[in-house]
Amino acid sequence: MVLMLKNPVRERSVEEDRDLGDSFKPLSSLRLRIVALGFVAVGLVLIWHFGMTFLYVAPWNPAYDKSASVVEGYMNPYFGQNWELFAPDPIDYNARVLVRAKVKDASGWERHTGWLDMTGPERKRALGSLFPGRVSRVVGGSRQLMTDADVPPSAASLPKQEETEGPETETVEEKPVDLVLQDQAVRHMRAIATLAARAEWGDGVTAVQVRISDHLFPRFEDKDRNGKGTKTYSDFDWWQPVAVSADAVRMWKEAYR
Amino acid sequence: MNPDGELSLVSPKELLARLGMRVRNTVERVSGVRYGVYGLAVLRIGYGLVLLGLLLTSYFDRRLLWGPESAWTTDLFKESLGQDGTFSLFAISDSGVWFEVLFHAFLLVVVVFILGWRTRWITPVLAVLVWSWHQRQPWVLDGGDNLMQLVLFYLVFADLSARWSLDARRKARRAAARATAESAEQGLTKQSQARGKLEAAATVDLPISDVPVGLPAFEGGLRWRLATILHNAALLATLLQVSIVYFNAGLLKVRGEMWQQGTALYYTLRTDEFAPFPWLSRLIWENDLAVNAGSYFAVFIQLAFPLLMLNRITRRLGLVAVTGMHVGIGVLMGLGSFSLIMIFSDLLFVRSGTYRRVGAFARAISNRRRNRLSLKAPTRLPRRVTKPTPPTAVKVPQQRT
Numbered sequence: 001m002v003l004m005l006k007n008p009v010r011e012r013s014v015e016e017d018r019d020l021g022d023s024f025k026p027l028s029s030l031r032l033r034i035v036a037l038g039f040v041a042v043g044l045v046l047i048w049h050f051g052m053t054f055l056y057v058a059p060w061n062p063a064y065d066k067s068a069s070v071v072e073g074y075m076n077p078y079f080g081q082n083w084e085l086f087a088p089d090p091i092d093y094n095a096r097v098l099v100r101a102k103v104k105d106a107s108g109w110e111r112h113t114g115w116l117d118m119t120g121p122e123r124k125r126a127l128g129s130l131f132p133g134r135v136s137r138v139v140g141g142s143r144q145l146m147t148d149a150d151v152p153p154s155a156a157s158l159p160k161q162e163e164t165e166g167p168e169t170e171t172v173e174e175k176p177v178d179l180v181l182q183d184q185a186v187r188h189m190r191a192i193a194t195l196a197a198r199a200e201w202g203d204g205v206t207a208v209q210v211r212i213s214d215h216l217f218p219r220f221e222d223k224d225r226n227g228k229g230t231k232t233y234s235d236f237d238w239w240q241p242v243a244v245s246a247d248a249v250r251m252w253k254e255a256y257r
Numbered sequence: 258m259n260p261d262g263e264l265s266l267v268s269p270k271e272l273l274a275r276l277g278m279r280v281r282n283t284v285e286r287v288s289g290v291r292y293g294v295y296g297l298a299v300l301r302i303g304y305g306l307v308l309l310g311l312l313l314t315s316y317f318d319r320r321l322l323w324g325p326e327s328a329w330t331t332d333l334f335k336e337s338l339g340q341d342g343t344f345s346l347f348a349i350s351d352s353g354v355w356f357e358v359l360f361h362a363f364l365l366v367v368v369v370f371i372l373g374w375r376t377r378w379i380t381p382v383l384a385v386l387v388w389s390w391h392q393r394q395p396w397v398l399d400g401g402d403n404l405m406q407l408v409l410f411y412l413v414f415a416d417l418s419a420r421w422s423l424d425a426r427r428k429a430r431r432a433a434a435r436a437t438a439e440s441a442e443q444g445l446t447k448q449s450q451a452r453g454k455l456e457a458a459a460t461v462d463l464p465i466s467d468v469p470v471g472l473p474a475f476e477g478g479l480r481w482r483l484a485t486i487l488h489n490a491a492l493l494a495t496l497l498q499v500s501i502v503y504f505n506a507g508l509l510k511v512r513g514e515m516w517q518q519g520t521a522l523y524y525t526l527r528t529d530e531f532a533p534f535p536w537l538s539r540l541i542w543e544n545d546l547a548v549n550a551g552s553y554f555a556v557f558i559q560l561a562f563p564l565l566m567l568n569r570i571t572r573r574l575g576l577v578a579v580t581g582m583h584v585g586i587g588v589l590m591g592l593g594s595f596s597l598i599m600i601f602s603d604l605l606f607v608r609s610g611t612y613r614r615v616g617a618f619a620r621a622i623s624n625r626r627r628n629r630l631s632l633k634a635p636t637r638l639p640r641r642v643t644k645p646t647p648p649t650a651v652k653v654p655q656q657r658t
Contacts, residue, residue, distance in 0.1 A: 027285065027482065035288045035482050036280070042490040050497050057505045059512065077341040078388075081407060083505040085400050088513030092524040128533055130593035133314035134322055134397040140530060141396030142328070180340070184333055188396070191328040217527055220520040220548070248326035255318045 049079075057083055093216040093229075095119070097143050097189075101197040102207040102238070115211060118196050119143075121256035135255045142189045143212060149178060149185040153234035187242070194241040195252040207238045288482040293492045294419035295612035296605040298373070300495075301417040303601030304405055305371035307594050308387070312364055323347065323393040324356040334393060345392035346385065363390065373422020380417060384409040401595030404502060404602060408495050415491035416484070492605070499602045500563035503579070507560030516556050519549040526589060533591035541589070551585075558582060566606055579603055 027035055055064045056075045064071060075081075098115040105111070118139045126132040193208040213233035218225070267275075312319075320326045327334070331351050338345055346359055363386045370379050387406055391398055418424035515521040525531065526538040526548075541547045558565075558578050565575030580600055587596030 027288070031479050031482070032281065032284060034479060035486065036284045038483050038486050039284050039287060042486055046490055046494060046497070049494070050501070053498070053501055057501060059509060077343045078410065079407065081403050081502075083400060083502050084509050085506050086521065086525055087506065087509035087516070089515045090513075090521045090525040091528050091530070092515070094529045123529055126533055126591055127535075130533060130587055130591055131310055131314050132533070132591065133318060134311065134394075135315060135318040137397040138322070138328060145396055184337065187333055188329055191330055191333075195328060217524075220515075220518075220523045223523065223543075242330070245326060248321065251318070251321040251326055255321055 053079065053081075057081060093214045095140075095143055095147075096213045096215070097139050098211040098213065099193045099196050100209050100211075101201055101205045101241075103201045103204045104206050105204055110206065113197075113201055116196060116200055118192070125256070139192060142185070142192050145181075145185040146189055146212065149181040151182050151185050151236065154237040156235070186236075186239070189236075190239045191242050191244065193239065194244050195248060196256075197241065198244060198249045199253040199256070205241050208241055209235060209238045211235045287489050288485050291416055291419060291485050291488050293605060293609065294416065295421075295609045295616075296607055297412070297415060297417050297492065298420040298422065299604050299612070300408075300412075300601050301373060301376070302371055302421065303597065303604070304409070305367055307401075307405070307597045307601070308367045309364070309371070311594055312360075312367065319360055320353070320356065322397065323360070323390060325351060325353050327394055329394045329396065337395070338392060341392075343392065344389070346389040347393040348389075359386075359389075362386075373418035373424050376418035376422060376424050377416075380409070380415075381413045384413055399592065399595050400502070401592070401598035404498070405598050407498055408602060411491045411494040411498065413491070414487040415495075416488050495602070495605055496566075499605070500566065503559045503562035507556055507558075507562075510556050510559070516552060519552040522548045522552040522555070531590035531592065534589070538589055554578075555582060572606060576603055576606060 052071055052074050055061070055067065055071045056079075058064065096117060096119040098117055098119075100115050101113045102110050103113055122136045122139050126136040189210055190208070193210050194205070197205045197208045211233050213231060215229055215231050217229040218227035315322055321328075325331060334345070335348055338348055347356065349355060366379060366383050366386055370376065370383050384406075387409055391402060391406060510516040510521070513521065515524060523542045526542040529535070532538045541551070558575070562575060562579065565571040565578075580603065583596040583599050583603075587593050
């Protein structure tokens, strides 16, 4: 026994503690106090941190509502997290992102191209692979951002609202429109559309337009009726292409070839 | 109750003394034993390999994703950093040269992290690099990336290289050398003899995984004690974080109609975004029973995860179940990196004792094979190769986690 203990109570309990071997050197009284203080301090930090984390990630609740600014201030940006993995409901449509362009040829003649599917090459890259590389998420990620930011489609492409009889339904704005995020979502998609258009149609591209088409596939209960589901799409405004380097266009071509 | 099981009246003073003892023992233990060192070694190697995989599978697209040619343009990148009030090493310079240097340094750090070399310094560097990298293109990330980032922040405070690492090998060698020198100098006192035996055994005869955990008698200084408290806190933080991920993922799902009806799996598997093998997905989403069972199973296991972890038997069941779920997600939905990150995080719930047994088993098998292949093999092969007996002179603390 290395232990030299005066206090019989102490001796007994350390022996009982089979986690600690014979070679274990207990702490001196002063050191014990310092270590205990550290233990308590670290414990309090853990309680605080995970209390905040829980409020931050939980569905909306009154406790969060009361202390939202504290929670958000503490958690963002370094502890930011989101566990809405396919919740509350999973995605139930296939989204495709298409681009077309106005292209000026050498004689100055401008033509409209047809639609080019930008999602297809991404899907092709991911097909049959569990580790497809993140380049297979660029267009999809940008599409998600456009959706999350509620970027309004061009007015011209909006499907005509059916005239509804009866009392007017009030449109309730649930979340405030984040104009900064919308702007960033558009700029991101603009860069992607420019790269894809330049890779396809060359340097003469003078404007690009993006279409997001959603194919809502049949509901679970209709799946055996060989239904085709419903397709909708929204077109965004014509955008000026952004300045991209020839290198970037070449890399895009290689990545999605 | 006294130790004999009889009820007896205990004076308040005695009661207080016992309570004090309990507290004291707890403090001794959490500052004297580093828990979960095997699980953390597995996590270190696992996370490292996933990061390496992510970087290498995108190696030829690196500039398009994270470099100056990114569609998340330099302007957007810097603007968004400013909004979030954070930093990224990739923002230091817009030049392609800086990007290439940083990207390759990142690769190198990941490799060093896997090997476990100077891990105490490499882990914070890696955490900062991963953060910087995520900021550069935030729209190609998933929940796995998010979890790994958080866990890396916590584990800056943990000892990730106590096992299966270059650090551990170096430490064991140094200890053995010291012990030899000491015993030569002072003659062999009983204690140093025992200690030398233990440490030499740890280096020479026994594979590194058998070095006993904690070694409090050898490293019992105040700094080491406080570091041990941080280590155990970081481990606990990771376990809590993983539990929060599952519980909240479950909690958010039960509010959704499709998960309530048990049809969510149908929609998830029918999207072409998450279908590397569409024929395989179709096989499942066309089967009503599989869709229902799978959907409910996913919600149940996620909600129940933290509770399942509390008991020895349910913990095993729970870990097998979530691992199965992640293999399913990984293969059916093509979310390989996400699934691996989750699995490596979950493996932290496996106790060191289990890892040691698995290690011993693996060694026994490889020893047997080596004996068979060896030219000097004994004419009669031993029927059972047992694990080398650890030195008995020094009792080593039993690992519990």
